[in-house]
Amino acid sequence: MAVADYKSYRIDRLSLQCGDTLPNARLAYKTYGRLNREKDNVVVLPTFYTGSHVRNEGFFGVGRAIDPGRHFIVSINLFGNGISSSPSNTPAPYDRSRFPVITLYDNISAQHQLLTDLFGIEEIALVTGWSMAGCQSFQWGAQYPDRVKSILPFCASAKASVHNIVFLEGVKAALQADQNWNGGDYIEPPVAGLKAFARVYAGWAFSQTFYREQLFRQLGFKNAEQLLQDWEADHLNRDANDLLCKLNTWQLIDISNNPVYEKNLQAALSAIKAKTIIIACDHDMYFTPEDNRIEAKHIAGAELRVYNSLWGHCVAAPGNDANFSDYLDAAIRELLV
Structure with a gap:
């Protein structure tokens, strides 16, 4: 991957939920489109488990619901994905197996700092994403309820189920x-x-x-x-x-596991003010519609839409199902009106 393909936001000392501090943390990101004068056209796309900002490019484009001609898209790499600070690119003593435990709460705190510090962004029009990126959408909604206007998690959940x-x-x-x-x-x-x-x-x-x-x-x-x-x-x-x-970050997903909500998932979900559409796949064995139904009940005005596909969790991978892309775009357009 070309060095010029992305930029890195540096945090001198990243304080983590686990109690550790990661020095010289790097959060890799790429932007598309232009931030308008009102700074109200921001779309945040976190990355999924094996994803990167490059693979996120399959979720937007000219003429699509998320369009760099209209939106300022900020695609942010998850800690641990080999581009942002990770076990593979962090020097001792935090290298390899000694890399600290990082939660989605930690990731979103760093993402919020990036957006406010670099761009002065106070309001996000939409946070959306597939799988772990969708989980980050839930996290954004609960962690910064006054900053996010809408979220659209797809094939994701607010808390990792026991299964x-x-x-x-x-x-x-x-x-x-x-x-x-x-x-x-x-x-x-x-x-x-x-x-x-x-x-x-x-x-x-x-x-x-x-x-x-x-x-x-x-x-x-x-x-x-x-x-x-x-x-x-x-x-x-x-x-x-x-x-x-x-x-490990995935297994720890729980938008209520922080000092604000003290593991009260219902309270965390109820705190989400963003207009919410959740898309599930009926054959997804990671994040099931049953879990999403429970979550949607506690988010004011939330709507759960279940897409029928034998592709399961991978229905959302760019290029697998063109019909899903159209289905996703239709929902996004409703939120970005």
Whole structure:
């Protein structure tokens, strides 16, 4: 990735919920479009689990609901994704397995600081995103209720469910079982563990019916084994400690786990003032419509829309389902009126 492709906002000492302080923290971001005089055309796009600002480009474009011709888009990389401060790019003594635990609360605090310090932004028209990025949308809404006009989390949740946490324990165990893992201080990348991580992950990313009906052929794979090999190849490009850093952040997702709401999820959800549309996929095995229904009940005026697709969680990945992109854009347009 070209150095000029993004900028970094530096925080001298990032105070974290875990009690640690990360010195010289870097929050990588890229902007698209122009901030208008009123500073009311801001759209924030956090990144998802294996995503980056580059992959977020699949969620907007000329003529789409989020359009750089009309909006000032700020795409912000999650801590731990290998671009913002992460185990793989932070010097000792906070490198690798010694990188501190970072929550979404920490991420959003840093994102808020970036927006206010660099751009003087006091109001955000929309925060939206897929998966962990959608979880950050919920977090923004509860953490800064007076700053966010609308949120649209898709295939996401305000709190990681127990089932979600168990799934993540499975992929984590597969990675750490590699004989080269060495507690995260591996000399060579734990190749076997990364491949195992990818194979387990792929079983949850799509629905059972997706595999039964061989929809992977639409992605160019002749059989499921080819899909698994592709997932392996992709994960071999990722740092194992980075994957587990973000996984830990994911497992800790709970918009109420902070001094303001003291783990009262209903109170945190009720505090969201933003106009809210939640989009779920009926076959998503990460973040289920059932969890979203419970959440939506406690957000004033919130609407849950369930998209029917056998693609499961990966229905939202740019390029997988053009109909979903249209469905998403229609909802975003309602919020950005």
